[in-house]
Amino acid sequence: MKNLYSTLFILFIGLAAFGQSAEIKKADKLFVQRAYIDAADAYEDVVDKDQHVLQNLGDAYFFTNQMENAAETYRTLFLRHAEITAPEYQFRFAHALRATGNQEEADKYMSAYTGEDVDYEDFARKLDTAVPHVYTTNQVMSNSSSADFGIAFYGDRIAFASTRNQERPIYPWNKKPTLDLYSAEISDDGELSDIVLFSDEINTDLHESSATFSEDGQVMYFDRTSEDRVKNEEGIRVAHIKIFRAEMVDGQWSNIEALPFTSDEYSTEHPSLSADGSKLYFASDMPGSEGSFDIYVVAINEDGTYGEPENLGTGVNTAHREQFPYIDQKGVLYFTSDGHQGFGNLDVYRTEGDFSEVQNLGNTVNSGHDDFAFVIDEENQKGYLASNRRGTDNLYVFTREDYVPPVVEYDDRETNPETGRQQLRDVGNIYFAFDKSNILPEAEITLNKVVAIMNKYPDLEIEIGSHADSRGSNPYNMALSERRAASTLEYIVSQGISRDRLTSKGYGETVPIVDCEAETINCTKAQFALNRRSEFTIMNDENAMDSEEMEDE
Template identity: 65%
Template sequence: MKNLYTTILTILIVGVSGFAQNANIKKADKLFLKRAYIDAAQEYRQAADKTQHILQNLGDAYFYTNQMDDAAKTYRLLFLRHEGEVEPVYKFRFSHALRAMGENEEAAEYLSDYLGKEVDFEEWENQLDTTVAHTYTTNQVMQNAASSDFGISFMGDRVVFASTRNQDRPIYLWNKKPYLDLYVADISEDGTLSNVSLFGDEINTDTHESSAAFSEDGQVMFFDRTNDRRVKTDWSEVPVATISIYRAEMVDGEWDNIEALPFASDQYSIEHPTLSQDGTKLYFASDMPGSLGSFDIYSVDVNADGTFGEPVNLGPNVNTPEREQFPYISNDGVLYFASNGRLGFGNLDIYRSEMENGTFSEAENLGNSLNSEFDDFAFVLKEGEAEEKGYLASNRRGSDNLYAFTRTEYEKPVLPSEISEINPETGRRQIANVGNIYFDFDKATIKPESEPTLNRVAEIMKNYPMLNIEIGSHADARGPDQYNMDLSQRRAESTLEYLVSQGISRNRLMPKGYGEEVPLNDCTQPTGCTNEQYAKNRRSEFTEVGSDNPYFQDKPEAQQEDNN
């Protein structure tokens, strides 16, 4: 009887414990579906048996609240236990969490599996060093760990940004912070913000408001507002509130005529407006039907009468199957936006794309002087000033914060393996996508067809300010040896003068005539070859030389800035 009693008691205890755990998991699942990720994670952590379902949701709850260390540990356990059963999207998230933790080799493995192609972050970063346009210097503008601040924009000489600092607002379950309001602030000389105050009750409500954009004359604004009503959508199992862009007009010193844009919907979100300088195009992010993935960047015509055209997806040069958000269109038509769907430094990075023949070009990462291993987004520029300054938001220090930046043109380093290569005909290190230029018989004049090649040489030298070049010029075998030596030197000098006319310092160029000593074929005698065969030797070549070359030792200014 005693053994029977013990067995029954054990069964009851196990049953009650299992029932309690199931109840906790159901509670956690409901919280997760409502995007109450912090509370959901707390419930999932209490589960004794970490099933695949629990590990997936727990990892996501950490991931969506920027707890990347915990996210990486949880996703790793998920793949250790359920490698063949996990959906590919978890490889994508795991790779971003690993990248945030600096575990780049493992991050590359999972991202390679997800994309179906090899990813080499080191090679990508080295290549990026040769293409980025600017270097950025950043500093955090407000030390306020209690609030999240982001979505900044210029309003004349002041700025408007979104913040969770209003303690009178309801609490948002996602991050357990108050709902967002718009704030206005003055800009100090060093870019920090002062005199911060609420934007105004006609705009701010008890739901989220963020991401304001203003017309050039300051009379029209667009901003985000979360819809009051929660509805069921095709992509959510529980009712959710989507985000709409609203338009407001300045009337008698107050914002009035506040209306959602006509293509807003409670079935999808439209958010993060930015307006072209002339006010004729609005750019925004949306997960509306037709998007390539999560959120895409769109544009829409703004008509003179205040009506709107049909939204247009900006296409695969900008958008990916993942997330593109926070667009900003500069006065010169460059689109800046945040994406986590391209090779980057981790999570959201900021990219740029230029309008070319009516289409935006392939997006380019802005580099590691601006982007971090965490979310970097909401980039804006202060236009029309000599020194290029602006702001971005980042959660690189735990929560969303605003950072001021100053940017300067990037001076690209000399990377010999990428700008020069061994010429198999001469065995010398010749400048690489650059050929020789050729001369007419007994002439040292630059031919018009040689100018594109010389312009390319000038472009490379401007991009690599530490690069010095020998201009090696040659003659064919017809004519006396000394005459050909002098002729080749004149050819080298005329080549040098053309590059100088394109803004290259002559102190970075070494003209050297070789006469007829280094032919590219067997035409070493004054007869016996065709005109075409002789013509191949009447040339100038471009070879990389080090600044330690004796020619440059007498020129202390050899690496000075180019003339322009």
């Protein structure tokens, strides 16, 4: 009888192991097919989760934006198998922790991954002093539970990608229909209306997304998944993404063809056309990329041919994902990345000039989740982006404003310690937005008081001394301060004060109110703002102004 029990026990253990092995094989097959929701369900049924199961289960959660589940699974993975787990899981674990608000633990794993000290609080504090704009963001309302993203300006309408077409095949990754392109009207408060599918020439049973249009609306570039699947390095058959071009002919989108530098072997995606139509920016994982996806630009020749795609380099591109480029009317490039330091997962960045340096747009745009597909109308300071911060990809509308420094109250006048002369203070100082020299409405109130004082004391002569904060090079800050002094002088002259009674001088960053070092950025945004100012110094005999009467002003 004892031998019988032993035999039955061994048989039971063997059957259980066989059953678990079958469950893992089923889950692995779904994972390889990128059916991540179904794969996660299958891995959850595995009783004894080994390293392999925990890695794939964490990834399945991560790739479907189930960040709390991802963080919990990765934590178990590292508690049990930290010494033999690949660094890429540190990277994903850190981003999952960012999304759930656990910044201290995220810093630990991101520091281990990068080999550098990563301090989220320090990053956020420094960025708060450097970002010149504040964004007010609201979700676009469309009465849809679908995933929507990727708005493009399309004449007086917008174009966007959506999974709302229930007649399309279900995509195994997220169990939603494949993407189609739509156009719509959008109100100032972000309400979508008159939502219309693009024609069947554009939309198919494959994914279509990320449209961009020429200024006249006659040419369109967009993404479409390739019909052919090819094996990647892991032996998995993958359908890559290609950029297509279409022309408007007699009111219909026609002559639709893939661009010549696309391929079945890699993806090209997320096109953005420059305002003059001469350059196309896009993302790709083509050979020679720095990471999983990089930002590229290609010249569009006058004869309709294309140059060779050029990688934008390591100032923009990292070993991770850079996607969703958008080139605005002024040549500023916005893009999305999870490789630069940010608030977690995909953040929106900007760069211009030679694209050698990038700047995170700050926490009024970015969250701990994926924030991407940013576009802006520079003239109206209004734009759109997509984010999955509420669980699924949704569209958001934003307005953008320059950061306006606070009004700071001072005594009426003081003695300048360097010149020994009296100067007007706030009746006196005015302040400027970051990197700007125009007179703000708030400053006009102070300047009108200066005008009133100069009218009351007709012998009074004033020097306008203007200043910059410490961000930027010394020559640039000197020129900026001189522009600020000049615009201040011109405003006072426009109010009837003789130009002969005024002089202007720029001091650059040499005479700060608050000593801020640009390299360490050790000041708050408000402290930097105090240094962006114009001061008013009394240049002739101080008896030109009776002190008691001035106090009354």
